[in-house]
Amino acid sequence: MAKLRLKYYPEQVLLQKAKKVTTFDSSVRKLANDMLETMYDENGVGLAAPQVGVSKRIMVIDVSGEDDPNEPIVFINPQIVEKDGSLVGLEGCLSFPGVFFEVRRANRILVKYQNLAGKDVKLQAEGDLLCRAIQHEIDHLDGVLFVDRLSRLKRELFKRWFKKHGNLEHG
Numbered sequence: 195m196a197k198l199r200l201k202y203y204p205e206q207v208l209l210q211k212a213k214k215v216t217t218f219d220s221s222v223r224k225l226a227n228d229m230l231e232t233m234y235d236e237n238g239v240g241l242a243a244p245q246v247g248v249s250k251r252i253m254v255i256d257v258s259g260e261d262d263p264n265e266p267i268v269f270i271n272p273q274i275v276e277k278d279g280s281l282v283g284l285e286g287c288l289s290f291p292g293v294f295f296e297v298r299r300a301n302r303i304l305v306k307y308q309n310l311a312g313k314d315v316k317l318q319a320e321g322d323l324l325c326r327a328i329q330h331e332i333d334h335l336d337g338v339l340f341v342d343r344l345s346r347l348k349r350e351l352f353k354r355w356f357k358k359h360g361n362l363e364h365g
């Protein structure tokens with residue numbers, strides 16, 4: 195495994211729609227493992243391939259607690275097929291070090307994806323960190339960032355702040 199270099203806002207790859215994965219080979223497995231290593235190293239709970247410069251529909255999530263065994267989930271070509279309700283919660287993003295916002299997300303989702311073997315999987319998540327993380331990471335695959343989910347006013351405030359303080363890479 196190898197740690198990958200993170201991409202930070204506003205790098206172009208973060209703003210693009212990622213491509214569907216059609217072959218499930220060792221290169222996909224290696225990418226997923228490297229993404230997990232990178233995510234754990236950065237103390238993140240989720241990471242999408244565009245955040246390491248790869249425009250493919252792959253994302254990894256692990257919401258297990260610090261003292262619990264790791265419970266990584268690799269999602270390939272994920273799609274939300276049902277969603278209900280809404281809930282506001284605090285979010286961060288590895289592509290925006292030190293930046294946190296309250297974001298409104300669906301409260302319950304049913305997500306369909308493929309695992310590393312290319313097998314179809316369905317997963318339901320409700321209210322918790324996993325539900326929020328899945329929505330945040332799927333947005334990354336569509337080139338949508340959590341600041342795009344803010345009200346217009348808050349988004350403008352962020353952009354103004356970013357212009358002044360810029361360069362998120364140095365936190």
Ligand code: NI
Nearest residue numbers: 286287288289
């Ligand atoms: Ni993110």
